[in-house]
Amino acid sequence: MNVHIEGADDVEHLRSPAALRVAELAAESELFFFHFEHRLELPLPESLGGIEEPRGFEAGILRESKYQAFRHDLLVASFNPTHRAKWTAHELCHVLVGFGHRSGATPFFHVLGAWLAELLPVALWYFFDESGLRRCARHAGQGPRFRAHCEDCEREARRGALETRDAKFVEEGRAFVDRELAAVARSRREGRVLGSRFATIDLASDAVAYVASHRARLESELFERFTSEHFSPGGGLHGDLDALEARVLEVMEGIVRGAAVRPLAGGRYERVAQDLAYRLLLVLEETEGDASRELDRLVSRLAGDRTEASVERVVADYEALAEDYVLPPPEDVFAVGYELPRGYGSAVAQLVSGLHSACPRALEALGDDLDAVVGEFARRDPRIRRPLAHRFAEFLAGREPAASFARFEAAVCHAPRPSPERRAFAIAPSDGDALELAPDAHLVRVAHDVEHEGDPADAPDRPRSYLVRAEDEGEVGVYALSERLADAIQDRDVAPVPAIAEELASLAEAGLFLPKRLAL
Ligand SMILES: [Zn+2]
Ligand SMILES: [Zn+2]
Ligand SMILES: [Zn+2]
Incomplete structure (x- = not known):
């Protein structure tokens, strides 16, 4: 069964039974995503509490603005390619639940509304999405990783849900929701914010922080007009907290038991x-x-x-x-991050500035074609979780020498962080040691001389290969390789044959290769 939601990667809906059910419900409600990097955030006027500069790209990454990035009242989901796959169902779940607002609502109403609106997406993230989720051998069955990101888990999840479910996660998720709803009820009775905490999650204090950042906006005439004129009944805006709570439970039963859920009007x-x-x-x-x-x-x-x-x-x-x-x-007002009529939708200038921050030489190599090429890229940019410069390098494939520069600059810009294995296990190899590429070293191969100092458009044809990694001190290390060794790495067959033994030994000492098997 394949569900398609505009603006998302179909595979991410198949990671767990809960994610799939969320996607089905989202399809019934005609939900869709904006692409975070294609969307231009319009500055919030100071009168509405705007306190920060609109976000911008730095070194190939578009940072979320700190306080006002997320709006419960925006019913288009966000696809940020630098976030992990778990976000897809979380974002869709937000829109399915909707938000609470009524004319003249107090700050306390907004806190309880924000709390209720976040509750189910969070329960999905930590519990429901874990049931039937495929994880790597080290983390299988252990539940969410909290802050500790695991690339292997991400890869495993893309293979699709397990045949078996883990009822434990569903029970714990329901218990979490019950506890939070009880805390909301108690807060309502006592007229104070009385949160309950689970591990590092404190939804009540997150809701207070949300209102602290959004209060001027939520209490503005603009917001009054927006909410009173632009929503159909049943279209995601709940006029009282009981209705919002009922919707949380309705969507939860839809996800967990497959019960019917009314599509958004x-x-x-x-x-x-x-x-x-x-x-x-x-x-x-x-x-x-x-x-x-x-x-x-x-x-x-x-x-x-x-x-x-x-x-x-x-x-x-x-x-x-x-x-x-x-x-x-x-071009700015309609840069919403999804397709609009008359060719609008993408913040092309923002993408150009993002590429400038990551792969300036590649853009230089494109010369006068730059605008046309980035415009075409903006239309075809696939919804995958890779940084902008890497996606652009792939899009440029075959268009040399720009493609070589983009691939090289993307690798340098997004060099993997140093892993502790490097310092812990690096060896001066002796003859018999089998080696493999260290997990924090990235092989990049190009067709043109990316070290050419003049106009990049004139860089000579010359295959080059490098290992790229972030050094402990923070700068990026680039190690030129022989083509022979690069071939061996690509074939995953790094044997210290005489032709490369010396090269390999010095790279191993620097921790770019590690022993395949750790000696006792
Ligand atoms: Zn599709
Ligand atoms: Zn959320
Ligand atoms: Zn893992």
């Missing part, structure tokens, strides 16, 4: 219209005069008609408006 274009309306409201907040009257009309049209045709007309009308008045360019 309104369909795909209600979510698109909401997203655009919110962005136009942000623009409106900083606009005056005739332009503001026109913008106001566009927002009202999105409220009254949440269809594809209406979205398309609003996009076209904003284009025209931005010609007549000084307004943010449509």
Whole structure:
């Protein structure tokens, strides 16, 4: 059975029975993802509590803004390629549950609303998604890894769910939800935030932090208009906490027992219209005069008609408006991270700046083709969990010499962090020692001379191979290899035959190769 959700990697829905069920429910509600790197975050005006610069790329990574990255009221899920696969179901679960709001809601209402809205996605992450999840040999059956990331577990999970389930996780998940709901009830009775804690998770204090960051926005006229005009009944906005709690339980039974869950009202274009309306409201907040009257009309049209045709007309009308008045360019306002009418959707300038921060020489090698090539990449960029520069290098395959530069620069930019095995187990090998590439060394092979100092477009044809890794001191080490040794690494057959023995020995001493078998 294959479920497809726009903007996600299909394989990630198959990792556990719970993830698959979430994806099925999400498909019934026509949910979809925006791509985090393709979406331009519009600055939040100071009057709405905007306190930080919009995020930007650094060394190939687009960091999430610290305080206001996530909005419970945005019903489009986020796909961030630098996050792990567990996020897919978590994000979809958020949208299925929705959020709580009513006119004139107090900060305490918002805290309890944020708490309830986070509850099931977190229970899914730590418990329900663990039942039937394939993990690596070292971590099988042990449950979530919390902070400790495991590449092997990620790879195993992509092979699909296990045949067997582990009822323990389901029981623990239900118990977790019960405890949290009891704590919410007690908090409501006593008029104080009385959280319960599980390991490092404290949903109540997370909810307080959420309201601390979002309060000005949640109490603004903008938010009042957004929530009162742009949501159908049953479309994810819950007017009281009991309704939100009931929805949490409804979606939980849907995930755990396969019970029926009402799809979100309104369909795909209600979510698109909401997203655009919110962005136009942000623009409106900083606009005056005739332009503001026109913008106001566009927002009202999105409220009254949440269809594809209406979205398309609003996009076209904003284009025209931005010609007549000084307004943010449509390329920015409509850079939502998913496809929109009239060719909008991707923050191409943001992608270019991200590539500049990771692989400047590759962009230089593209010369005048840069805009056309990145534009094409933006349209075809696959939804996979790899950093931007690596995806771009793959996209460029065959377009030399830019592809060689991109591959090399991506490897340097995202060199694996040093593993402790390096220092613990490095040896000066003697004849009989079988060696393998260290887990924190990355082989990169290119077709052009990436060390060429002049115009990269003129780099001569010359196959080169390197090992790249982050050094303990933080800088990146690049080790040129003989082609013979590079072939051996690629074939996973690193035997110290005479031709490479000396090269291998010196690299092994530096911990780039480790013994296959640790001697006692
Ligand atoms: Zn698909
Ligand atoms: Zn969450
Ligand atoms: Zn593992």
